[in-house]
Amino acid sequence: MxxxxxxxxxxxxxxxxxxxxxxxxxxxxxxxxxxxxxxxxxxxxxxxxxxxxxxxSSDFPNDGADVDEDELAELLDGTIGEVENALETGEYDDILDEVETLEEDGEGRKGVFSAIDERREE
Structure with a gap:
């Protein structure tokens, strides 16, 4: 290791x-x-x-992308389809780890995790 x-x-x-x-x-x-x-x-x-x-020491270091936790929470309040559509835009590509963490702490929907994994593969 x-x-x-x-x-x-x-x-x-x-x-x-x-x-x-x-x-x-x-x-x-x-x-x-x-x-x-x-x-x-x-x-x-x-x-x-x-x-x-x-x-x-900084919260959510993210290579310069602005992480707005309220915006991400609002995104994840949507249906799985809405989240998938939003992720497909590529707007969240730099912060997929944060999106994943918030979903884990929230509903933990398999469809959202699959959409995140698909974006990572592109």
Missing amino acids: TELRWTRNSTFHDGARNFRARGPGVYDVPEEAVEEYLDHRSGAWERPEETSDEEQ
């Missing part, structure tokens, strides 16, 4: 490896996944020595 730091206040889930990182911190990740995680489009994985305490 290799230690990597997940910098976001969200959950990272790798279903293929049955691995989850819940919130910021240092995690032992599967050796074969290290480069894949470091290349993840979120940019939220890094080697522990690359992060200062100051960088970790």
Whole structure:
């Protein structure tokens, strides 16, 4: 195992490896996944020595995307179809981890998780 730091206040889930990182911190990740995680489009994985305490202190670090939790809550109040349509626009691509975390904390609908996974695959 290799230690990597997940910098976001969200959950990272790798279903293929049955691995989850819940919130910021240092995690032992599967050796074969290290480069894949470091290349993840979120940019939220890094080697522990690359992060200062100051960088970790911000809420929802997201590569410059503005995360409005009220807007996301409103999005997730919609039907599964409405959420799917909104995600298809690509507007939420930079913050899919946050959307996923809020859905996990809320209703936890399989259809929403599937829509999020589909966006990640595109």
